[in-house]
Amino acid sequence: MEISIVQEAGFCFGVRRAIRLAREATGEHDVVYCLGPLIHNRQVVDKLAHLGLEVVADIADVPDGAVVMIRAHGAGPQAYEQAQARDVLIIDATCPFVDRVQQKARQFADLGYEVLVLGEADHPEPRAIVEHARGQAAIVEGPRDVESLELSSQVAIVAQTTQRLDNLQALAAALLPRVRELVVANTICEATSTRQEMSLAKAEDVDLMIVVGGHHSANTCRLAQICQVSGTPTYHIETAQEIDPQWLAEAAKVGVTAGASTPPEAIAAVAERLQEIADNPEGCLHPHKERNNDR
Ligand code: SF4
Numbered sequence: 584m585e586i587s588i589v590q591e592a593g594f595c596f597g598v599r600r601a602i603r604l605a606r607e608a609t610g611e612h613d614v615v616y617c618l619g620p621l622i623h624n625r626q627v628v629d630k631l632a633h634l635g636l637e638v639v640a641d642i643a644d645v646p647d648g649a650v651v652m653i654r655a656h657g658a659g660p661q662a663y664e665q666a667q668a669r670d671v672l673i674i675d676a677t678c679p680f681v682d683r684v685q686q687k688a689r690q691f692a693d694l695g696y697e698v699l700v701l702g703e704a705d706h707p708e709p710r711a712i713v714e715h716a717r718g719q720a721a722i723v724e725g726p727r728d729v730e731s732l733e734l735s736s737q738v739a740i741v742a743q744t745t746q747r748l749d750n751l752q753a754l755a756a757a758l759l760p761r762v763r764e765l766v767v768a769n770t771i772c773e774a775t776s777t778r779q780e781m782s783l784a785k786a787e788d789v790d791l792m793i794v795v796g797g798h799h800s801a802n803t804c805r806l807a808q809i810c811q812v813s814g815t816p817t818y819h820i821e822t823a824q825e826i827d828p829q830w831l832a833e834a835a836k837v838g839v840t841a842g843a844s845t846p847p848e849a850i851a852a853v854a855e856r857l858q859e860i861a862d863n864p865e866g867c868l869h870p871h872k873e874r875n876n877d878r
Contacts, residue, residue: 584861588839589781593850595774595843597678598622601655604676609634616645617652619707622844623800656707657681659714680772684741687768688716691739699723701754702743706801709743725750726757736763744772745802774843782806782840786813789838794819795853796842803842823852828860828867
C-alpha cells in the first residue's frame with residue numbers, strides 16, 4: 584500500500600501564530616483567558632490548558648485586569664470595547680487574513696452596501712465579521728439562503744476565510760440577476776485554497792482519502808467535503824485510533840490531508856498507523872485470527 588501526504592497539510596500561518604502567542608502569553612502570565620477555544624482541535628486546546636490557557640465564553644467571565652487572548656477567528660468590536668473599559672489586557676491572535684475580511688465588511692457597510700457574509704451561521708469567524716460591519720450584514724451559507732431574501736439594490740459579498748470557491752461563485756451567480764450593483768470580495772485565504780486544491784488533486788489520484796482534523800474544524804470539514812466530491816471514499820478522523828483497518832482492505836494508494844488546525848504530530852501518528860496496517864494487513868484486519876495462529 585502506498586501512503587502519501589498532501590504537501591500543504593496541517594497548521595497554517597494563522598494557527599501557528601496563534602499558538603506561538605498563546606505559549607508566550609502563558610509563559611509570562613499565570614492565567615491567560617481565551618475567548619473560545621484557541622483553535623478547533625481538542626488535543627492542542629488540552630495541551631494549552633495545561634500551560635494555563637483557560638477557555639471562557641465571554642469577556643464578562645474574566646476578572647477585571649485579566650489577560651485575554653482573541654483567537655485566530657477574531658472577535659467583534661464589543662469584546663475590545665469591554666476589555667478596554669475593564670482594564671483587561673488583550674493579546675490579539677486574530678489572523679491577519681481574518682482581520683482583512685472584517686475590514687472589508689466594515690468598508691462595504693460604510694459605503695451603504697448590504698453586506699452578505701458567506702459562512703457558517705454558528706461559526707465565530709463570520710459572526711464577528713457581522714459585528715465589524717456595524718450589524719449591517721447577514722450570514723448566508725449559500726445560494727439557497729438568498730432565494731427568499733429581500734435585497735437592496737447594492738449588495739457586497741465577503742467570505743469566511745475557509746469557504747469553498749465554488750460556493751462563493753454560486754452565490755455571486757445567484758445574486759447577479761437580482762441586484763443593480765454587486766461587489767464580490769474573494770476573501771478565502773490562500774492557505775485554505777492551497778489546501779483545498781492540493782487535497783482534491785490527491786483525492787483524484789488515490790483509492791482512499793483520510794482527512795485528519797477536529798470534527799468541529801470548519802476548514803477540515805470542508806476538505807473532507809472536497810475530497811468526497813472527487814468520488815474517492817473519504818474518512819474524516821480526529822486521531823489515528825479512529826482508523827478502521829477494514830477501510831484499507833481494497834486500497835492500493837492512500838492519501839492523507841489535514842486541516843489548518845491539525846498539529847504535525849496528529850498527521851505523523853496517522854501516517855504511522857497506516858504504515859503499520861500496510862506492513863501487517865492480515866494482523867490488522869483479522870487480529871483474532873493472528874492471535875490464534877500465534878498460540
Ligand atoms: S485558515 Fe487562513 S485565515 Fe484561517 S487562520 Fe489559517 S491562514 Fe488565517
